[in-house]
Amino acid sequence: MSDPVDVDDDLAQRRRAARELGAALRELTDAAVSTEVDAATLTDLAEQVRALVPPLTAASRVRGEPATVDGGQRARRMYNPASGPGNPIAPPMKVEIVDGTAIGRCTLGLAYEGPPSYGHGGISALLLDQILGHAHSTRGKHGMTVKLALRYRRPVPLQTPLRIVGRVERVDGRWTESVATISTEDDPDTVLVEARGVFAVPSAEQAKRLFGELERLVR
Numbered sequence: 142m143s144d145p146v147d148v149d150d151d152l153a154q155r156r157r158a159a160r161e162l163g164a165a166l167r168e169l170t171d172a173a174v175s176t177e178v179d180a181a182t183l184t185d186l187a188e189q190v191r192a193l194v195p196p197l198t199a200a201s202r203v204r205g206e207p208a209t210v211d212g213g214q215r216a217r218r219m220y221n222p223a224s225g226p227g228n229p230i231a232p233p234m235k236v237e238i239v240d241g242t243a244i245g246r247c248t249l250g251l252a253y254e255g256p257p258s259y260g261h262g263g264i265s266a267l268l269l270d271q272i273l274g275h276a277h278s279t280r281g282k283h284g285m286t287v288k289l290a291l292r293y294r295r296p297v298p299l300q301t302p303l304r305i306v307g308r309v310e311r312v313d314g315r316w317t318e319s320v321a322t323i324s325t326e327d328d329p330d331t332v333l334v335e336a337r338g339v340f341a342v343p344s345a346e347q348a349k350r351l352f353g354e355l356e357r358l359v360r
């Protein structure tokens with residue numbers, strides 16, 4: 142049997158490596174959506190990038206299998222699309238809980254552009270959904286989004302440090318109702334986008350139906 146210390150070291154090492162790969166792919170994505178090089182260079186690069194796939198898929202998971210880099214804990218999901226440092230599509234938003242309030246920070250690059258020089262509205266929804274999920278989790282078990290209402294007040298600037306804040310307003314059994322906002326770090330009092338969300342810890346029956354053996358990761 143392996144020594145638990147070795148197992149922990151191995152997990153920590155794999156998590157560092159997964160973060161590193163995520164960061165490198167994010168740099169690549171940013172370069173890919175900003176580049177103005179000629180067609181021949183793009184075609185050549187597409188071939189080079191495709192050659193990177195087989196070494197990764199040499200050992201991979203399928204739907205329903207949790208990523209082993211998470212070590213069985215949902216709270217530290219490496220490949221979350223909003224906050225996972227290993228996921229190249231995540232900005233990634235860094236989240237901390239301060240006095241029961243969830244505070245996220247990230248900067249959106251050109252890959253997230255909607256209107257010229259501003260963030261895509263769907264990306265704002267992603268960040269707000271995620272921060273509302275963290276706010277819900279401060280009251281106990283993790284939950285799922287039941288309702289999400291958004292009001293886009295001003296466009297969200299790209300390449301600008303953002304602050305995303307969520308807090309629970311009402312708790313009713315396994316339901317919470319929370320509010321969240323996006324603003325810039327420089328001007329936190331000017332709300333750019335605001336959200337109201339209802340989250341619920343799935344009922345035991347629903348969790349079993351949706352997740353089967355993975356139920357322990359969601360309830």
Ligand SMILES: CCCCCCCCCC(=O)SCCNC(=O)CCNC(=O)[C@H](O)C(C)(C)COP(=O)(O)OP(=O)(O)OC[C@H]1O[C@@H](n2cnc3c(N)ncnc32)[C@H](O)[C@@H]1OP(=O)(O)O
Pocket residue numbers: 215216270271272273274275278283284285286287313314316317339341342343344345347351
């Ligand atoms: C630290 C880690 C943080 C991670 C953050 C992750 C954030 C990301 C979150 C997501 O994106 S989750 C993905 C998006 N959401 C979904 O896919 C959820 C899909 N919906 C479902 O699977 C089920 O509806 C759900 C599990 C949410 C609830 O099913 P249940 O069977 O547990 O609940 P039930 O059906 O008994 O209750 C739902 C109904 O009761 C209502 N309800 C009852 N009491 C309530 C109350 N007290 N407050 C609010 N609503 C209440 C609720 O609105 C809703 O009403 P309607 O269906 O009639 O519209």
